[in-house]
Amino acid sequence: MLLIDAWQFIVAHPGRFLNALGTHVALSAAALTLAVAIALPVGIWISGTGRAAMAAITTANIGRTLPSLAVLALVMPVLGTGFAPSLFALTLLAMPPILLNTYTAIQQVEPDVVDAARGMGMTRAEIMRKVELPLAAPIIFAGIRTAAVQVVSGAVLAAYIGGGGLGDFITAGIAMMALPQLLVGAIPATLLSIGTDQLFGWLQRAMIPRGLAS
Amino acid sequence: MKWLLNNWDQVFEALGQHIVIALTSLAIAFAISLIVGIWAARHEGVFRAAIVVTGILYTVPTLAFLALLIPIVGLGRANAIICMVAFSLMIMIRNVAVGIRGVPAEVVDAGRGMGMTGFDVLTRIELPLAAPVIVAGLRIASVTVISVAVVAAYVNAGGLGTLIFNGISNDHAPKIWTGALTACALAVAADLSLARLEHWLRSRTA
Numbered sequence: 385m386l387l388i389d390a391w392q393f394i395v396a397h398p399g400r401f402l403n404a405l406g407t408h409v410a411l412s413a414a415a416l417t418l419a420v421a422i423a424l425p426v427g428i429w430i431s432g433t434g435r436a437a438m439a440a441i442t443t444a445n446i447g448r449t450l451p452s453l454a455v456l457a458l459v460m461p462v463l464g465t466g467f468a469p470s471l472f473a474l475t476l477l478a479m480p481p482i483l484l485n486t487y488t489a490i491q492q493v494e495p496d497v498v499d500a501a502r503g504m505g506m507t508r509a510e511i512m513r514k515v516e517l518p519l520a521a522p523i524i525f526a527g528i529r530t531a532a533v534q535v536v537s538g539a540v541l542a543a544y545i546g547g548g549g550l551g552d553f554i555t556a557g558i559a560m561m562a563l564p565q566l567l568v569g570a571i572p573a574t575l576l577s578i579g580t581d582q583l584f585g586w587l588q589r590a591m592i593p594r595g596l597a598s
Numbered sequence: 599m600k601w602l603l604n605n606w607d608q609v610f611e612a613l614g615q616h617i618v619i620a621l622t623s624l625a626i627a628f629a630i631s632l633i634v635g636i637w638a639a640r641h642e643g644v645f646r647a648a649i650v651v652t653g654i655l656y657t658v659p660t661l662a663f664l665a666l667l668i669p670i671v672g673l674g675r676a677n678a679i680i681c682m683v684a685f686s687l688m689i690m691i692r693n694v695a696v697g698i699r700g701v702p703a704e705v706v707d708a709g710r711g712m713g714m715t716g717f718d719v720l721t722r723i724e725l726p727l728a729a730p731v732i733v734a735g736l737r738i739a740s741v742t743v744i745s746v747a748v749v750a751a752y753v754n755a756g757g758l759g760t761l762i763f764n765g766i767s768n769d770h771a772p773k774i775w776t777g778a779l780t781a782c783a784l785a786v787a788a789d790l791s792l793a794r795l796e797h798w799l800r801s802r803t804a
Contacts, residue, residue: 544763
């Protein structure tokens with residue numbers, strides 16, 4: 385049975401498996417953190433501008449359509465192989481959904497609510513922090529969720545440019561046609577991706593402001 | 599650049615294969631989504647079940663999906679097409695169902711009042727009015743499928759990914775650049791042209 389063979393492979397090489405899993409999680413978490421740290425402030429900033437917003441949105445829309453593997457492959461001739469180039473490529477891939485959702489979410493906050501806040505004497509920064517961001521949070525989190533799943537998925541492809549992670553087992557498994565080894569990469573990667581989606585789905589619901597929860 | 603000029607036939611062949619597998623997958627996914635989507639538009643339970651199941655398929659990492667299919671269907675084009683169809687279903691079923699549900703009830707009633715059969719209402723009222731939303735789904739699916747097809751070269755499905763993988767294994771940068779940039783251009787072109795179509799359909803049905 386293939387599944388038993390795959391399990392035995394893990395039991396026989398626990399260090400290799402945990403190492404790959406650890407790299408996969410570290411690579412994904414680092415890329416997502418960097419992407420949030422860049423795309424969220426940029427998204428907030430462009431929501432108050434006209435021309436910069438157009439340029440950023442157009443760029444993000446194009447970025448969103450680019451195939452993950454193509455982006456990873458384009459980074460390689462420039463930055464070489466390994467963890468850092470993979471991290472760079474995955475961060476690029478994670479930014480568009482976060483940026484687009486942040487921008488859209490802030491745009492969708494009712495102007496009346498913002499007016500009321502201004503009438504109460506709030507400063508521009510206070511309005512952003514206490515009114516706009518909390519109301520925009522669920523949509524922003526939906527973007528982060530999309531990005532998170534994309535990053536965990538993309539990290540499987542990072543194996544091609546030496547980024548390590550669970551993709552290593554898959555590429556080795558395909559190269560040698562060693563089916564159990566292939567499953568050692570594919571099944572945990574699938575579970576990790578589905579788990580990430582569920583986790584962020586839960587966070588997204590938890591982000592709904594108490595006043596808006598039905 | 600020099601490499602590209604000397605090997606344009608190879609690039610052209612890869613691009614052709616890429617488009618053929620993408621279109622085949624989209625056609626199959628479209629047929630399935632139309633049937634399931636129409637059914638889901640009428641039954642909330644079917645809609646929910648379809649979205650949950652196809653949503654899970656959509657979450658599976660591309661390379662893992664292709665790998666999981668190897669023990670079942672082996673390497674090759676069939677593997678890639680199954681994977682690409684699976685990735686398209688969620689978006690397309692959702693958009694077909696949501697598009698049909700978005701048709702105003704009065705319009706459907708008016709059609710019935712004119713003596714249209716259920717099939718007439720579907721083909722002459724609901725589907726034409728839902729077309730912009732259906733094309734919006736097709737647009738996202740086409741970008742997804744083009745992206746998956748790049749990876750599918752690793753399971754011997756051909757296409758532009760072949761250039762990338764050959765380039766990586768031979769450490770030949772021009773090959774990597776050509777494959778990757780052509781794939782990017784194809785994805786952007788598909789996105790823009792379907793956005794146009796969607797816009798045109800919207801202006802026609804509005």
